[in-house]
Amino acid sequence: MFQGYGAALADTSTCPQPWDEMFADPLRPDSSQVRQAYCELHSALGHLTRDELRGRAEALASSYLAQGVTFDFAGEEQPFPLDAVPRVLAAAEWQRIEDGVRQRVHVLEAFLADIYGPQRAVADRVIPASVVASSPGFCRQAVGLLEEGAVRVHVAGIDLVRDESGQWRVLEDNVRVPSGVSYVVSNRHVMAQTLPELFARMAIRAVDEYPQRLLEALRASAPAGVEDPVVVVLTPGVFNSAYFEHTLLARLMGVELVEGRDLYCSGGHVWMHTTNGPERVDVVYRRVDDDFLDPLQFRADSVLGAPGLLTAARFGNVTLANAVGNGVVDDKLVYTYIPDLTRYYLGQDPVLPNVETWRLEEPEALAEVLDRLPELVVKPVDGSGGKGLVVGARASASELDRLRAALKRDPRGWIAQPIIQLSTIPTLVEEGIRPRHSDLRPFAVNSGGDVWVLPGGLTRVALPEGQLVVNSSQGGGSKDTWALEEVGAEATSAVRSRQLVQLSPPPSRAHDAVAPAPPSRPVAARPRAAVSPVAGGPPGTPGTPGPRGRQWHAPAHAPQDPDGSDRYIQQVRHQQQQSESG
Amino acid sequence: MNTVLSRVAESLFWIGRYLERADGTARILDVHLQLVLEDPSIDEDQACRSLLSIMGLEQVGDSAVTSGDVLELLAEDQSHPASIAYSLYSARENARRAREIISTELWECLNAIATKMPRRLAADRVHSFCTWVRERSAMASGITYTTMSRDEAYQFFVLGQFLERADMTARLLATSELTQEGGPSWTAILRSCGAYESCLRTYRGVPSTPDAAEFLLLDRLFPRSIAFSIQRALGALGELDPGTSRRGGASTAQRLLEQATSSLQYRPIEEVVAELPYHMDQIQVATSAASEAVKARFFPSEATPTWVGEKA
Structure with a gap:
């Protein structure tokens, strides 16, 4: 293999x-x-x-x-x-x-x-x-938007x-x-x-706890005073590459999946159009970028958001998760400060170190990077998921020249890192x-x-x-x-300690819990009644819990009477077979 | 009852309609093609043209219309709104937009239907294709009945399904227009909606024309009859919008549907049969007006977001 x-x-x-x-x-x-x-x-x-x-x-x-x-x-x-x-x-x-x-x-x-x-x-x-x-x-719109102690990073994905x-x-x-x-x-x-x-x-x-954990976090972040918050997932729509994810999360949390056009803002609150008129929304788990969230505050041509959303958030009437303005920490230059910030805020060393990174605004760093470009990886500070990334060793001479010019023109816009051979898996x-x-x-x-x-x-x-x-x-x-x-780790023994409720044996033998004999007549005559005990040790083991009188209902044509029925059915079958004498 | 987003409610309504439309179209197509094959006296061009007009299609050019053209327009052509392929894809697209509301089983069923829809149909596969469409839509309805809560979303599904069914049965009945010129026999029409045996039992014998028409128009117990379908649609409307007025049938949609059935019920059946195409057109007009009324009442949609000024 x-x-x-x-x-x-x-x-x-x-x-x-x-x-x-x-x-x-x-x-x-x-x-x-x-x-x-x-x-x-x-x-x-x-x-x-x-x-x-x-x-x-x-x-x-x-x-x-x-x-x-x-x-x-x-x-x-x-x-x-x-x-x-x-x-x-x-x-x-x-x-x-x-x-x-x-x-x-x-x-x-x-x-x-x-x-x-x-x-x-x-x-x-x-x-x-x-x-x-x-x-x-x-x-800038996010300055002073939230109260002290409010959560901003409801969900994080750390690569x-x-x-x-x-x-x-x-x-x-x-x-x-x-x-x-x-x-x-x-x-x-x-x-x-x-x-x-x-x-x-x-x-x-x-991993299946995730949706419940997320829902708990979203509900916990609801505006103060809302007892039973209405949570929604805001999706850009069916053409978004992550649409599957949005539906899955909404489905597994049991909340509405809304598009911008399902929402409107009025009186400092956010509402959604339902078949029974407007319904108030308290928490928006939004999967739409800041830029598109509110045409009154960000891109005016956005058709994905809801005008007035940020105003409602500023009134404290709706929670946006994740918070507006979080993008500043996704910036790869800000990233280089996180280890120092860890020591500053928490007084701890980082458990997971960063990848060594050159800040190109420092002249010596820029000079070194320009010199060693073919052995480095250069990334734009705002490109996630490998967007705009250049691997020096794979780039042609002209690409490297263009890159050098770009770095000199806008050193704030780029960072450089050594090429890391990422770990391999079969x-x-x-x-x-x-x-x-x-x-x-x-x-x-x-x-x-x-x-x-x-x-x-x-x-x-x-x-x-x-x-x-x-x-x-x-x-x-x-x-x-x-x-x-x-x-x-403690093995879950819940199964072992649970009291077992046996499936009832055929009612005709209800009195005979000790030794069920093999079926002596065609099982097909009463299909559901023929289910044998499936739990509680081998059949016939003395001391297994007895039947509890639960019975499968049998169709009216197969009477349950243990003594009369078989003879009756045989008689019916016999006469039916005999009666056509043509 | 749980409320549901207007947009999602509209998707549910259309899942119901598209499934039923695919099913109805498959039934009509099956009858028609069999008829053209089995009866050499029929003018194929004429029969095909009437079928297309019954399905609400513009007449296509002067050249003779063949069964192949009909098959393409009503079954294969994904881009044509009257085709089975279009209905099945649209049902699936609507399900995708209401993915978090419908059950996973229903989604997987609709997803599988759309992906298994053949792109081209060989002539000898048409009948089995029609059967397949009927079975799939029966499966989707069955899954809906067994896995969806009887909440608003479900009522919209039912409403869409039965409005469309009334419309489809009306179109199917309109195909008998051709009866005099060798259109499908009443037996064929009854068979195509699985009504033949049921009608035989009801009338205790081979049904006459008025009997068969009456059965498909007005039978209160047969689930594809127009009366039954409209009754179910009215039931769903009643659940969705109980209304506060003491007058029954308050909403526009309810009024339109009640009117349509009344005009069938309170008229001698012979009269209806004599002018069947006209009456069937009236049913189609009524269901489509009712559909518009439902849209205006429950799915007020704006293509672009509205900016509502802050009152605070």
Whole structure:
């Protein structure tokens, strides 16, 4: 199954080698090299042939098509690409990621509250005012919009990568409208059908709590004094690439999915058009960017938002989640200040370090970057998901020249980072199972009191060989991500301790609970009555709970009377067979 | 009863209509094509033209219309609003827009129908295609009946379904216009809506023309009759809008539908049969006016967002 796994690595001189998550030495993909967390998976895959695995992968894709788990690719609906080989994260490893993500969310909340409020970090010279004010995501309309202590980052998606030494690092923060969580939920659902044998053997932490957690956080953030808040999900509409996600979240939270045209604002409140007239809306989980949210405040040509939304928010009559103005922390230059801000606000060192980054506004840094451009990755500060990114080693001389000019013209608009060989995970591709680069986006939900991190998160994987950009708009796939339970964690024994209620044996033997004999007559005559006990030990074991008198109703034509019925039915059948003497 | 977004309610209403339209069109098409095949005396061009006009289509050019053209217009052509393909895709698109309201089972059913819709139909597959369409829409209705709460969303589905059914049965009955010139026999018409056996049992024998027409127009128990369909639509309207006035049938839609059935019920059946095409047109006019009234009452839609000035 793993034949030729690391072959592509052997003849490239990439140095250093990427961290492979399954094999300590990907050049020798045998069981002696398998890392602890992957042992079960490795042996399970070893029991399958390639064709069997491919068959399961195809079943998986067609199930996604049938369910409509698709994304918009070049105007066509494609099944969302999910690889049949999952990623496994050991319990301790996951714990560290969870701690790191939680800490990150706390810092981002503190920073947003500060810069849209007292701006202490600027006064204390932790971050220059110019960096904040020049950030494309900084939003003057958000200053003083929210009360102290209000949650701004209801949902965060923190992109992590694993470097050559196996160290997890934060690559970017997404606290505007992070997407992808629906794929975590649906990937898990379909993987349970694809590799059922592993779900039985491994303690994989569940992900289906997410919608409830999100709903709790949204309800908790409702305007003061609203007892039973009306929550809605605001979607740009059916043509948005994440529309599937919006419907899934609305459905699993049991709330309305609205478009901008379903809302209107009047009297400082937000209302939705229902068949019974207007209904007040208290919390809007909006999946529409700031720019389109309110044509009175942002883009005047937007048809996706609701005019007056921000005014209603300013009155404190509606909560927008995530808050307006969060984009400032998605800025990749602001990102470089987060470790310092962690120490400043929390007095802690970051659990998860950043990727080393050059700030090009510093003249020495710019000079060094211009000099070493072919060995670096350069990114625009406001491009998420690999948009506008240039990998120096892959760029032509003229592209590099153009890039140099762009960097000199607008050093604030770019950052540079060393090329990181993202960790690889075995992935099913054309040639078989091969190492492919991947990242991880864990999701966190902040309810105000507590930051909850969804166990696992979305693993994206770059399918072309050697490709380091994993975004699905660039031909990326995804993997189900299994965060494992602590070994020896308390096994749930609820099933064992529950009192069993047996299905009733056939009523004709209701008095004979000890030894049900095999059916002595055609079962078909009373189909439902022939159900035998399914629980409570082998039939006939003395002491198993007796029947409780629950009976299956039988059709009127098959009388239940144990003594009379059989003879009667036989007589009827006999006479019916005999009566046609022609 | 739970309220529902106007936009979503409209989607539910149209899922009901499109499913029923696909089903009705498949039934009509099946009868027509069989007729053209089995009866050599029929002028194909003439029969096809009347069928297209019954389905509300403009006449196409001067060249002879063949069954192939009819098949394309009424079954295959995705871009043509009268086709089965168009109805099935539209039902699915509306389901996509009401995805969070309908059950997952219904969504997967509609999604599968749209993806399995053949792009081209071979002549020998037409009958089995029509059967397939009928079965799928029966499946979708069945799933709706067994998985949806009887809330407003459901009532809109039912309203759309039965309004469309009244319209479709009226069109099917109008095909008998051709009876004198060798149009489909009443037996064929009854069979196409699964009414043949039921009608036989009701009238205890092979039904005469007035009997068959009466059965499909006015039978209170047969679920495809016009009277039954309108009664169900009125029931759904009553649930949606109980009204406060002591006068029954207060809303415009209710009034229009009551009027339409009354004009059938309180007229000798022979008279109705004698002018069947006219009366069937009246039913179609009434259902479409009722549909407009429902739209105005429940789905006030603005294409662009309105800016309402702050009163505060």
